[in-house]
Amino acid sequence: MGWDLATPFIIDLQVGPEDIDGLGHANNAVYVAWLERCAWRHSQRLGLDLTEYRRLDRAMAVVRHEIDYLAAGYEGDELQLATWIVDWDQRLKMTRHFQLMRPSDGSTLLRAQTTFVCIEMSSGKPKRMPAEFIDGYGMALYTGHMD
Template sequence: MNWELPSPFVIDIEVSAEDIDGLGHANNAVYVSWLERCAWRHSQFLGLDLVEYRRLDRAMAVVRHEIDYLASAYEGQHLQMATWIVESDQRLKMDRRFQLVRPEDGLTLLRAKTTFVCIELSSGRPKRMPAEFIEGYGKALTPPYPLEL
């Protein structure tokens, strides 16, 4: 696969009938759910699942999505979503990039960047990342690359 950055975390996606809107292609809101699914699976892979979030009373919450929809996805297609953690201040903020590709022709359907902020679950307020987040997400940090979509 021709990924735009090295060493991605990748999930497989099958476009289902429920993903299709009145225009006959995957709805843009479905793409956002795929971003979330990919980010969560990567967090789980890094050992930072909901159980750990609750134990630490911390979570990474989305504060901004930047999405470029480049091409449509259709029912029955197999897609792959990749993610990379590209920036972290190791205090409050972390950025992920995403790329959605259709393997059959290598076409990139979407590029996105999501900014997360660390919050305290019990209050919902921004709080510093615990050491477990700095270590866990830090080991997946991709070397600096241009962040333009």
């Protein structure tokens, strides 16, 4: 696969009939839901699930999506969505990169970047990341280069 960066976290997806819009392809809102699903599963893999978020009274909330839709997905397509944590300040902000590919033809359907801010769940206000976030998300920070 032609991933943009090394060592991606990957989830498998299939375009279902409910994902198709009036133009006959996967609706762009579906792609946004897939980005959320991928980021959330990666966080869970890092030990930062909803239970831990509640215990810490902290969460990573989306403040910005930048999405480039490059090709359409069609009903029945088997897809893979990868994510990498590419930047963070270890205080409030974290940035993920995403790439959606169709393995059958090697095409990239989407590239996206999402910026998250750490919030206090009880107030919804921005708050500094706890040590558990720095440790967990820090393990996944992409620091390498593609050869």
